[in-house]
Amino acid sequence: MKPIYINLAVAIFLAAATPAFAAEKSKLDDQTQLPKAPAKVNNTSYFKPPLESELQGNAFGELVRRGEAIFVNTKALAPDYVGNGMACVNCHLDRGRKANSGPLWSAYTMYPAYRKKSNKVNTYTERMQGCFQFSMNGTAPPADSEILTALTAYSYWLSTGAPTGKSLPGRGFDEPPPPPGGFDIARGKVVYDAQCALCHGEQGAGKKVGSTYVFPPVWGKDSYNWGAGMHRVNTAAGFIQHNMPLGRGETMSDQQAWDVAAFINMHERPQDPRIVNGDIELTRKRFHDGDGTNLYGTVIDGVLIGQGIK
Ligand code: HEC
Ligand code: HEC
Incomplete structure (x- = not known):
């Protein structure tokens, strides 16, 4: 018997490949007129794990x-x-x-x-x-x-056959450099609505079948918390550029990846479990300053980010 996840993966793949999905997607692209990003050429050959x-x-x-x-x-x-x-x-x-x-x-x-x-x-x-x-x-x-x-x-x-203590190509999430003009959250929302919301939901809450997520949440109470590596805009930009939209990785520009990563990571999620005396400012100083680019403890449009959500 095949384990359930194979079926799930197939279901996800089919969802992404159906004509209905493609039609919806091109409609969205037309509406938002996103600049076409040059696809990244990647000729790196990676370590092959056993079958x-x-x-x-x-x-x-x-x-x-x-x-x-x-x-x-x-x-x-x-x-x-x-x-x-x-x-x-x-x-x-x-x-x-x-x-x-x-x-x-x-x-x-x-x-x-x-x-x-x-x-x-x-x-x-x-x-x-x-x-x-x-x-x-x-x-x-x-x-x-x-x-x-x-x-x-x-x-x-x-890792059978991989060398010990040698960082292989493809390790981690290979981040794009910060765009020269910085990132723009409003532009990130445009990218999100056009290329991500279909699966991850307009409110970032993902989509469930029964009690199982088929499309995981990207913010909110069921997402990763404020202490997770993915909350860094640079790390999320790397993950997103290589892997999203699902099945169409390597299609977003550095700018788009940073913009949409910042948009996702300005939304509330569970509190950083390391929070110091319940104080976001102290927690920012202790753990978030110097931890890449992140929005925890900053103020955006008059709202303090990082208050957590249960
Ligand atoms: C076709 C559906 C689909 C689209 C479109 C899509 N994703 Fe995903 N995304 C997924 C699935 C499914 C996973 C989990 C993959 C797995 O479990 O194998 C995922 C995982 C993620 C994750 C890591 C897990 C999490 O929930 O935090 C992030 C972040 C993410 N996607 C962001 C994006 C962004 C940003 C976009 C738009 C640029 C996007 N996705 C477009 C289906 C999609
Ligand atoms: C929300 C996304 C997310 C989920 C879910 C997640 N991870 Fe990770 N994981 C990351 C990120 C991002 C990093 C790199 C973090 C960093 O650089 O601080 C990482 C790093 C790691 C590493 C170290 C990789 C290296 O090259 O050193 C291991 C091992 C790992 N995760 C295992 C797991 C296991 C096991 C689970 C499930 C119990 C899990 N992860 C769930 C995002 C995730």
Whole structure:
């Protein structure tokens, strides 16, 4: 029997490929007359993780499959540790295989590593715990839990044959440089309405079938929190430029990617769990100043950003 996520992925792909979708999309493009962005040429050849079919049916294979299942259906399989509507795979696309989408094959071999965020050397386990706490707005499973053991096994297997301690091309989210004139949130909204709202919703809330998100939220109570890496405009711009709109990555200009990333990341989401004495200003100083480009604790149109949402 095929696991459910394959069906979901197919459903998503079909949704994106249907003529109705295409018609809707070109209507929107006409209305907003977006400047056509030159497609980025990318000839980089990336590390190839092993194929699913190469995985053996032994105890190791079982553990790897379990890790993959948790990575894809995180909320269902690790419910105690997830506080929003997200799954790991929502940001680490193609089950953690896709280059420039935080692929696991380039991550596993880079730990233990020093992280500024925690000001200490993190193990791979601690790095994943960070994504549970911030990206998943949840709590970290214990280091020796079955969940983290399975996720580690999956990452280890995906990096079969990758060199240790060498940052491979495609690691992380490869950010476009900040546009010379800065970013523009109003322009970002135009991009969002034309190219993103169809799937992620006009209010950024994503779309559900039953209780499962098929299109994940990009802001609001079920999205990543104010402490997550994706809240940085530069990081989101990198993710978006390479991967969005889904199935049509590498089609947005640096400017469009930054504008729409800023638009998404000016919206409220769950509070940064590291908040200092309930004070946004202090929290900004301690954790957000110097953490790339982000809007937490800034004032936009007279509104203080970063108040959090439950
Ligand atoms: C909302 C998007 C999002 C979700 C959901 C998410 N991550 Fe991440 N993840 C990121 C971002 C962004 C980074 C890079 C962060 C940074 O640079 O601070 C990252 C980094 C990582 C890294 C380190 C990558 C490297 O090259 O060093 C690992 C491992 C990881 N995530 C695993 C997970 C796991 C496991 C889950 C699910 C429990 C998960 N992530 C959920 C966005 C996400
Ligand atoms: C055809 C539908 C579709 C369109 C259009 C689309 N997305 Fe997505 N987006 C998705 C899906 C599905 C995922 C999760 C991928 C997965 O789980 O494999 C996703 C993931 C994301 C994520 C990371 C997860 C999260 O919810 O935070 C961000 C950010 C995002 N999209 C932003 C955008 C932006 C910005 C645009 C417009 C430029 C856009 N998307 C257009 C379907 C779409």
